[in-house]
Amino acid sequence: MSALNNLHPLVWNIVIGTVFGRMATSMSIPFLAIYLTNVKGVSPTQTGLIIAVSSLVGIATSFFGGYFSDRFGRKRVLLISIFLWAFVFIGFGIVEAVWGFFFMNALNGFCRSTFEPASRALLADLTEPKNRLIIFNLRYTAINVGVIFGPILGFYLGSSKSTFAFFIAAGVYALYGLSLLITYQRTSIQTGSKENEGPGNRVKMIEAFRITKSDSILLWSLIGFILAITGYSQLSSTLPQYLSNTSLIENGAKTFSFLLAFNALTVISIQYPLLKIGKKYSPLTSIMLGSIMVSLGLIGFGLARGMLVWIIVMMVFTAGEVLMFSMTDLFMDNIAKPNLRGTYFGAMGFTQIGNVIGPALGGFLLDTHGYDKPILVFGLLCFSSLLAIPILLGVMAKMKNQSLREAQT
Template sequence: MKNNLRTLHPLSWTIIIGTIFGRMATSMSIPFLAVYLTQVKGATASSAGFIIAVSSLIGIVASFYGGYISDRIGRKKVMLMSIFGWTLVFVGFAFADAIWVFFVMNALNGLCRALFEPTSKALLSDVTPPSIRLFVFNLRYTAINIGVIFGPLLGLYLGSSKTTIPFLAAAFIYFLYGLTLAWQFKKHPVATPASIKQISIKKALSIIQKDTVFTIILIGIILCSFGYSQLSSTLPQYLSASPFIEDGPKLFGYLLSLNAVVVIVVQYPLLLIAKRYSTILSLTAGNVLIAGSLFAIAFSQSLGTLAFIIVIFTIGEVLLFAMMDLFIDNIAKPEVKGSYFGAVGFSQLGSVIGPWVGGMCIDFFGAANPLSIFSVLSIITIAGVPFLLIGYYRLRKRSEASVAVNIRADH
């Protein structure tokens, strides 16, 4: 591990360290937004869910173009534009009052994330040797969860479920991140290869559309994202409204921090096991654990049982997200790598539908009927397994066919 750390590019370090503080800023504000909207602004659960979901809705459309634009004009311009835009978005959240303003701000939040996330992943791939890309992608994932350990606790301390002031702190953190990134790009310039600049958006779309294995697996990932989105949307609303649970927002903050701690503890031991198998099998196992955890929430009212469920949920999350970036990196064609990382943003369709469906379930069944709520969410999530398995077998057949062609060519 020490040798891997020594070989990291300075821009990789900037992204990883910036990710810690960026996610800390986001997780002390955004996860409490649904609670703030319902308890302070009087929004319905389904309306709050839709406002949360619009961020991912924008991401569905914008992430592919964000990745493509970074292939076209370079990672630097896209990353700096999006991160300073993010700063202004958090300022907008802090001063928002009307419900429609929160809707607009969260839509812009999704746009900035859709531009920044695939571009930063593509940059990490650009500046990292293939032999340690899994290590770097998961170092970034660890950074995300270090930030999420402290973010919700800061959010509770600052009263994020009752005020929008913490968004100003988030804006300041993103502004500093942007300045640091700009300085590092100036000190360590990264050129975009000419061959990448010549790829048209029509050709990039055509390459990805013809990759049927990627499309099938993407459908499975969408349903995985549906299940995962319940952690930051339906769960806090349910805990806050449930007649069986006291002080739900505080409990949610603790569970969110526990989620991040468990990621850091189990991530690398799980990777030692998971890397022996196909990345798609890891995605499948993650889906099953997340779906099972959602179903189990219906039978849990105490801190201890909810904490245990979050541990299982988190193991599923690690298997899902820790291997996803490597899967994209492996399957992507080099000249459209940014576009592939952007195209996986279509998986956010699950994050759009998830909060909305979860909110509707709470409105329809009521927080006093958790079995009905979480049974629906669990069934929809586990529907992703067949798609992932079909993709796994098709990818294996494609690999076997490619090996056979190479053998014939050698002879």
């Protein structure tokens, strides 16, 4: 890990900030639905719309969020979005009306889709290409560490009964923003792209849209990733519904809680051993292997009964998750145009369409076939996830052809 010895202070700032930011988010946002229905008396339909609007706004604005960081500079976009994010959490704490929660969660999705692409692009700007995989995975680890502790803190803070945790989250994000501001003031930025601050590097939005639209590798990889994430999303949508309602498994809710904790711990435990293996192959190869393992995990969800089997199945699923998500940032960095790195990372936000399609598809299959036919339900979900493989194989072929053409010119 010699790559960690000479990291720019901003890189450490983002990694450490990610731990506390995700911890703050996961101790508040996951409990919002329970608070709205149980305390505020909001209907399940309205609650579902409030929760969904964050993802929908994130999908709609992620491309623009990434572009803004290319056009106006990472610093400006990061600082504006994170301080706005802090005010959003204050808003969650003080609003009373249903429309207020809807508006705040829409802003939450906007802030996330603006800050995240810019921060990942800055990590790439400040890191040598040979070390970017390690840095992207360090950020991935930071996310998982935050998510392990956040829900536990949220539970003890009573986040399902009050909005107190949102005020704490606001304070965390305000401190994160202040730390970025101070670090920017005390350090210099020296990157090959000069953080895209120069006028010559500023690409107009219509041109950025034209370039990305004409990039068939980007477009087809996004489609493949959407299908892969459709399968992965079943972990937090279809699986808990199945376990909580099926007659085939006793204490399904308790089993799901254990599996979630085991999933997060497994991610941290196996991430870097898998990283050493994944470095021997292309990022796309690792992503495809990860998608296959997630699909096998989905079949396992339908077959598993005893706890030992569930543990084995979850290990397979989690290994697939790590291979998929630890390599997507590096893959996007590899295919991005140097002066449009933020835009390409922003385009990754479209893959969250899988997090919209997946729960809807899983819920439809449960409604159609019931909770006691898991092999059929998860088998069909597995098939939908595997559709990503031929598409990503096509992307790999396109990349090889592109490399050959570049070598000949």
